[in-house]
Amino acid sequence: MTTPDDYPAIRMYIAGTWCEGGAGATVPVVNPATEEVLGHVPLATTADLDRAAEAAAAGFALWRDTPIAERTAILHHAADLLVSRADRVGRTMTREQGKPLREAVGEAGRVAGALRWDADDARRAYGRVIPTESGTLLSVRRQPIGPVAAFTPWNFPAGSPMRKIAAALSAGCSLVIKASEETPGTAVELVRCFEDAGLPAGVLNLVFGEPAEVSAHLIAHPATRLIAFTGSVPVGKLLAAAAGAEMKPSLMELGGHAPVIVCADADPVTAARRAAAAKFANAGQVCTSPSRFLVHESIVEEFTEEFVRAAEAVVVGDGLDQGVTMGPLANERRLSAMEALTADAVAKGAKIRTGGERLDRAGYFFAPTVLTDVAEDAALMSDEPFGPLAPIVAFRELDEALRIANSLPYGLAAYGFTRSAATAERLTREFEAGILSLNHCGGSTHEAPSGGVKSSGYGREGGPEGLDAYLVTKRVSHLLTD
Incomplete structure (x- = not known):
């Protein structure tokens, strides 16, 4: 058995810096197998969320213009770090979520594979050139949509966040991710892998907070261009409605039966x-x-x-x-x-x-x-x-x-x-x-898409389809001149 000393200190990660919440408010993280308090997770204020969204906007301007080979190298490095730390990540996951250690370590390894898949698949996010009349170049470009606001649950503390992080970063987007307050340690460990791999400040930001307040603020923030959510059907409907009111696209992976x-x-x-x-x-x-x-x-x-x-x-x-x-x-x-x-x-x-x-x-x-x-x-x-x-x-x-x-x-x-x-x-x-x-x-x-129909959501995660939500399709008609 381990002791609370093995559990990571929980902080938010904004603009490349680990920090507490602006108001100093926290909630306890409880081990569901023992009911012991493992630590405390900081809660973001609206000012913290604004800083995170603004950092993501600045990070996007840098990351989208980073050559694909450099982006891929950083993401592969993060995946390598995650594999090397899988035992530590798995132990943190088991302590805060409860699943058997073998399952937790396996989850950490699997998400490293998903990150590698998305990083490589982004190199194949091709556009096309369309034959048309002489003197005109007609093409289709696929470009990153922009800063993403992502929200993930507690049941797969590595798997759910990484699906969003891997797809967004591979496509060239930045993001602010609100991971679960019940399983924050795993999210901290994931973000550390990207930090240590050399991901530029602002490209990936991690926050915690009161879920309804955080989602409402980030969805409405002018910097946010896409909403990505995994969770229950009722909450998904609320977030999709909020995104629709802002005319922002959303990716919804919701519950089933x-x-x-x-x-x-x-x-x-x-x-x-x-x-x-x-x-x-x-x-x-x-x-x-x-x-x-x-x-x-x-x-x-x-x-x-x-x-x-x-x-x-x-x-x-x-x-x-x-x-x-x-x-x-x-x-x-x-x-x-x-x-x-x-x-x-x-x-x-x-x-x-x-x-x-x-x-x-x-x-x-x-x-x-x-x-x-x-x-x-x-x-x-x-x-x-x-x-x-x-x-x-x-x-x-x-x-x-x-x-x-x-x-x-x-x-x-x-x-x-x-x-x-x-x-x-x-x-x-x-x-x-x-x-x-x-x-x-x-x-x-990670090689094939996952997602639902009816009230179980829309959009797909995994496979070549997994990058679609994070890319916009742009038609370019270029009249050639001397």
């Missing part, structure tokens, strides 16, 4: 093992987490038995302890939400096959939970649990399963299990989701 359809021809044991592994990763606190399990009636009991075995094999505890495979939830609010969703489902006829309660120990621990016979009108079937709850529902016809799967306003991720190529193609056509995995529950990858 991912359905899993397990068809009659699927192997129920394999499907259950893969689905359970994904369900309990990060204690279910994943926007793409499989969270509604629709299983054909002919195999539902076999699937359920294997799922329960997998749930009961999960080792719950402090993510820094050896052998732990699932850490705590983020805070007391999440525990209360799990209890309420479970109680509502049981009141409407659901059966608890395992789990169903918080664990009697310090920290915010909830048992991996499997429920069967869950009514369609139970809150668990319509409200994203964002925790280790797995409702299993039997279906008879695929039409019925697809109706239930697509009945919600969300459309982020979906999963299907089948041995039939024809059925797989039907699931591909008819699932209303921006991300689909068949016969596995794979996570995001």
